[in-house]
Amino acid sequence: MNTTPGKPELDRKLRERVLARPDIILDDRDMMQALVAANEKTMGGNIVDLRGIAMERLEARLDRLEDTHRSVIAAAYENLAGTNQIHRALLRMMDAQEFETFLRDLEGEVSDILGVDSMHLVLESNEAGDDPAVSRLGEVLRVVEPGFIAAYMDGHRNSPTRQVVLRQIEAGPAELYGEKSAYTFSEACLRLDFGTGRLPGMLLMGSEDPHQFTPQQGTDLLGFFAGVFERTMRRWLS
Template identity: 45%
Template structure:
């Protein structure tokens, strides 16, 4: 060992590659701290303060970078889920199979506890018939479910929210959060609604994006129209 406390090999290695120290935060913090202790309390080392500020900024950048990566991974995972769900929509060979698929494979792919197609009919009166993937309801039920007592609610938009009392009966099971995807079946048919429910309170939230669910709703609409026209 030399008077520096390093062997000649270690000293030469650091001289050849000083980044070994520069890239180590703990070592740099110790070096700056030793320097500030040496200059005394009456002297301010601007370089040390600048490095501390840069280090804090680097921490924020790294955190932002990690958040971006996590969001990108979540988006990719969500896209894969929706693609699998759309492929599942295309597999049934009859309308009964289509409805059965909703409660079996499709609900599992979407990771929801309830998945119900709500369709209005002018001949239906009173309470809806519950317990299956298809629920026929009286006229006006879809608009009331979408509004849920709120004024100015966009009728054609995908809605993510905490479970509401007005939709509790339509789910056929107890849920904590819900997604409502309005289905426009054209000017000659009454409106419909694809209703999803989850036991997790944070599964569907107004803060989440709706692009993927909007795409799924459009795909679901096209497949449903095909069955209704047959």
């Protein structure tokens, strides 16, 4: 093999391989960067390589696009997993043949499927009293006075009422969360409309994880869950 005096000889087999498959180098970002850097050294420090600058910017843009692509894929998988959870929980609710079973499942299998630590149905009533039904379902059912749900979900804000409110809290109120109140650090409040002439309700999900429910999260899936739940409730109440 003929070689240029004063220059290191490239391994013959490696040279033949590169000549036969130049894409090996072209597809390897680290090798291409090393070659470009070596070329810049031979040009001297007083020459501006516009092509190199353009390549660096394109590489930076490609890196950002790849990061965005990974984020979009991760969000899509997370959204799909959340959709499956909601569907499974709704199917479980629809299996109930009796109203009492329907409600008890909220604090049992439905809350397990959704991965929350507690779930309560809050109903407004003019006559809370000592209803035996309330006593039997005391673990999942909470009866409050009219106006409580709007005040709890909306506070004193003048913004339009929302169907779903997600937020972090220091501790859950004892009248809603009972013995779990001290360990509830985030919650999802789902406003329920039971139809004309009926007082509103609220489905309350609590979590020990302060990051499970935050205002920055989307509410579409929980809004869908609330819509199906309130329509199911209307049939039980009719």
